[in-house]
Amino acid sequence: MTRRQFLTLISGASLLFLTACGGISPTATSPPTGTSTRKQDILVVGAGIAGIAAATSLREQGQNVVLLEAKDRIGGRIWTDRSLGPPVDLGAFWLHGSGGGNPIMSLVDQFNLDYIEEDFEDLWLYQDGEVVDGAELDVYFRDLKTVLDGVRELKGGLSQDISMATAIDKLMETEGIAATLEQGMMWRALSEIQVEYAADLSQLSARYWDEDLTFPGNDITFPLGFSQIVQRLSNGLDIRKRHVVTEVSYSSPGVAITTDQGAFDADYAIITLPLGVLQSGDVEFNPGLPPKKLAALDSMAMGTMNKVALHFEEPFWPTEAHCLGNLPESGLEFWSSLPHGTFPVLVALSVGQRAIRFETMADDAVVAELMGSLRHMFRTDVPEPKDWVVTRWHGDPFSRGAYSYVPVGGSLENNEVLEEPVLNRLFFAGEATNQVYPGTVHGAYLSGIRAADRILKLANPN
Ligand SMILES: Cc1cc2nc3c(=O)[nH]c(=O)nc-3n(C[C@H](O)[C@H](O)[C@H](O)COP(=O)(O)OP(=O)(O)OC[C@H]3O[C@@H](n4cnc5c(N)ncnc54)[C@H](O)[C@@H]3O)c2cc1C
Secondary structure: OOHHHHHHHHHOHHHHHHHHHOOOOOOOOOOOOOOOOOOOEEEEEOOEHHHHHHHHHHHHOOOEEEEEOOOOOOEOOOOEEOOOOOOEEOOOOOEOOOOOOOHHHHHHHHOOOOOEEOOOOOEEEEEOOEEOOHHHHHHHHHHHHHHHHHHHHHHHOOOOOOEHHHHHHHHHHHHOOOHHHHHHHHHHHHHHHHHHHOOOOOOEEOOOOOOOOOOOOOOEEOOOOOHHHHHHHOOOOEEEOOOOEEEEEEEOOEEEEEEOOEEEEEOEEEEOOOHHHHHHOOOEEEOOOOHHHHHHHHHOEEEOEEEEEEEOOOOOOOOOOOEEEEEOEEEEEEEEOHHHOOOOEEEEEEEHHHHHHHHOOOHHHHHHHHHHHHHHHHOOOOOOOOEEEEOOOOOOOOOOOOEEEOEOOOOOHHHHHHHOOEOOOEEEOOHHHOOOOOOOHHHHHHHHHHHHHHHHHHHOOO
16 A cells, blocks of 8 residues: 555545645655655645754755745744834744854854844833832842742742742742832733743743753844844745645655645655644644643643834834833833834733733724823823734734743643654654743754754664
């Protein structure tokens, strides 16, 4: 029985259609032996950084690779938008840890890209129209450090997981943080932790908080946008945009993938669908994924972060400011594009429940709420923005959230289970499959390289 015959048996009509359409390797009628050194046909689902990294690596080793991408652009959650004129990163913005070992930094050097070091200390926090002075900010930082050091100790001895909100509450009591300082410290905590994990403190596991690793060195941003990296890296790849994958069929002889534009078959497939998309069931696996993987999917969580880029005629905020916030309004911060360029854009960054609530509102209403915050902060005549762009990552059917986090009771081991190959035909990559650097661009990139390596080893074990 050939691969096609077998796949037709397991998947019925959709695979008959596949046979009619032909795959990326229509002439390969005999199943790969696993020791053959012939070119392998490999389909990569998703042209985000994980898929592009995998495809680049496989192509460099002479394999036939086709990427199937649902959107009309590549990059996925890396998205530099130019609808306002200036480049604005509506997805990933910071390259975390630009020091030794970060593979994205190697690409930045290779492509000779301009970048700027981020200054997270440059925070302008407003309360009742006044800027909170530096000495008071230092106290917030100090208190937060004390509390988080306490959480690190506490979580080691937990018999049962608790949320970060509960852990911080406990520590505030123990450390006797004064109520007057609590608001400022909490603003800082929410800014640091919620933004990092794209979830509310009440949703985040205390046990697994801060268990992921980082590369050394400062975070950097790109004045011309993060998308440059995926654009440059994807040069020459065969990417089929506007191909929405609806079904993935697999068996020991190979893989067949159905899209809304036709069907494809191959020896192997790398699935880089975001966690939220896998959880939604929008893409059918045939046969279904192993119970262990399904259980892992159930125990993982996708966080939400949204951005609203407000483009003004002229800046009305301190032009040197990087980040601005409004006490006690937590879970919302404004990042100025001025340190990165000359465009007067403020990017409002919201996470967790606020970000999800924004998705239920019309753009005008979201902008009006943000303008209310800015007017409360500055207490002056803050002008209306001339245009804006609003993201909805949670509602995006091809992302279904911003990035993964470990919920209360969850575990980072689930990321490893999500990554496990199935039948040595389906391989999984994407930020949520990385146990060490989840939720990041570099984590997604490394997961793509790992999936490619797995296939190369199978295809050519010597
Ligand atoms: C608002 C926001 C801010 C962020 N900030 C940072 C940051 O500052 N630093 C950082 O390191 N990380 C950040 N991240 C996270 C980072 O962007 C992601 O971890 C990383 O880009 C994920 O890459 P990926 O390849 O795993 O997934 P994706 O980029 O999501 O790629 C998956 C691809 O699959 C496609 N797809 C989905 N469904 C289908 C289908 N049915 N058929 C075909 N194709 C499909 C999608 O369109 C997408 O292109 C941020 C993310 C968001 C949303």
